[in-house]
Structure formats: structure tokens, C-alpha cells
Amino acid sequence: SAVISQKPSRDICQRGTSLTIQCQVDSQVTMMFWYRQQPGQSLTLIATANQGSEATYESGFVIDKFPISRPNLTFSTLTVSNMSPEDSSIYLCSVDQGAMNTEAFFGQGTRLTVV
Amino acid sequence: SQKIEQNSEALNIQEGKTATLTCNYTNYSPAYLQWYRQDPGRGPVFLLLIRENEKEKRKERLKVTFDTTLKQSLFHITASQPADSATYLCALRTSGGSYIPTFGRGTSLIVHP
Numbered sequence: 001s002a003v004i005s006q007k008p009s010r011d012i013c014q015r016g017t018s019l020t021i022q023c024q025v026d027s028q029v030t031m032m033f034w035y036r037q038q039p040g041q042s043l044t045l046i047a048t049a050n051q052g053s054e055a056t057y058e059s060g061f062v063i064d065k066f067p068i069s070r071p072n073l074t075f076s077t078l079t080v081s082n083m084s085p086e087d088s089s090i091y092l093c094s095v096d097q098g099a100m101n102t103e104a105f106f107g108q109g110t111r112l113t114v115v
Numbered sequence: 116s117q118k119i120e121q122n123s124e125a126l127n128i129q130e131g132k133t134a135t136l137t138c139n140y141t142n143y144s145p146a147y148l149q150w151y152r153q154d155p156g157r158g159p160v161f162l163l164l165i166r167e168n169e170k171e172k173r174k175e176r177l178k179v180t181f182d183t184t185l186k187q188s189l190f191h192i193t194a195s196q197p198a199d200s201a202t203y204l205c206a207l208r209t210s211g212g213s214y215i216p217t218f219g220r221g222t223s224l225i226v227h228p
Contacts, residue, residue: 043218
């Protein structure tokens with residue numbers, strides 16, 4: 001299993017600013033992911049955070065808007081840049097050992113409100 | 116296009132009854148199907164996993180079925196309790212491609228005392 005500490009748990013930000021969300025895992029993990037969850041919607045994968053290299057972004061998400069770092073196997077950050085009210089959502093960090101029969105573990109999420 | 120469908124309407128049941136939640140999918144060939152529970156303000160928590168060659172899986176009061184012909188999974192909670200109230204998400208993992216799970220939007224379950 002993995003225990004994930006994600007912070008901040010919530011924030012209210014002014015439009016045009018940036019927020020960096022941190023994800024710390026209590027053990028080394030192969031895969032780390034960042035998801036967005038809008039109210040009543042499913043989890044949407046933003047990107048896979050790759051250790052030591054650039055993140056792999058899903059369609060509709062770009063590095064300039066959501067820069068991601070992953071300096072080691074236990075830590076990652078997601079920055080939401082130049083925020084607008086449309087970025088208001090819950091952002092979730094997830095880890096996985098990358099095998100078909102493994103489960104995903106999630107942080108508690110960051111509830112972001114952009115005003 | 117690929118789609119995972121879970122009932123968007125909340126399921127309201129009385130305490131003690133069996134809750135049944137549905138997950139339907141199209142244009143997937145999942146190797147594994149998972150169910151997660153999500154409480155408000157929290158991340159999803161894994162509950163059960165079922166493989167494509169398994170018909171049924173149980174864990175305490177939970178039961179999952181997986182019908183690859185109907186392209187459907189049913190998630191049952193027997194003797195439901197108010198503490199079971201949460202949103203339940205299904206997720207698929209397919210073989211031969213990305214192993215990253217794809218999630219449904221979830222169904223909210225409300226168990227009334």
C-alpha cells in the first residue's frame with residue numbers, strides 16, 4: 001500500500017495567479033499521476049509524472065498550463081498556471097505500481113476555487 | 116467511442132437493504148475492473164478488483180460481478196448501513212495498451228437509517 005500526503009487540501013486563488021500542489025508518497029512508486037475531478041464528473045487524467053523526465057500529458061492538457069515536476073520516486077508537484085475560474089476543480093495525485101492487477105492510491109485531493 | 120457509464124442519479128435505499136450499483140462500458144476490452152469508494156473531500160479508495168475471467172468476487176458485505184458479454188459490472192453492498200453512503204466509482208484497465216485505469220463518473224449511494 002501507499003500513503004499519500006497532498007497539500008494544500010484547499011485554496012482560493014485570484015485569477016491570473018498560479019498554485020503549486022505537492023504530492024508526497026511514503027514509499028517509492030513507479031507511476032504517479034495527476035487527475036482533475038470537476039463536480040459530478042469522472043476523474044480526468046491530466047498527465048503522468050515521469051521521474052527524471054518531462055511529464056506525459058493527455059489530450060487537452062499542456063505543459064505551459066500544468067507544469068509538473070517529479071524529482072524522485074516519492075514526490076511530485078503540479079502547478080496550475082495563470083488560473084481562470086474554469087480551473088476551479090478538485091486536483092488529485094495518484095500512485096500506482098503499474099501492473100494490471102494493482103490498485104491506484106489517491107491523495108485526499110486539493111479543492112481549488114479561482115475567483 | 117469508448118465510454119464508461121454509471122448512473123448519475125443518486126441511489127437511495129433503506130438501511131439493511133442491498134444496494135446494487137451498475138457500471139456499463141462500450142468499446143472496451145477490459146482485463147480488470149475495479150471499484151472505488153469516494154467520500155466528500157477525499158480521494159477514491161480501492162475496494163475490489165475483478166478479472167475478466169472471473170464472474171464474481173466477494174469481500175465481506177461487498178460483491179462484484181463482471182459480465183464481459185453484457186459489458187457490465189454490478190456492485191452489491193448487502194445489509195447496507197448509513198456509513199456506506201458515499202460515491203462509488205468503477206474503473207477499467209485494458210490489456211494490450213495503457214495500463215492507466217479509466218474511471219466512470221461514479222454513483223452516489225445514500226443509505227437512510
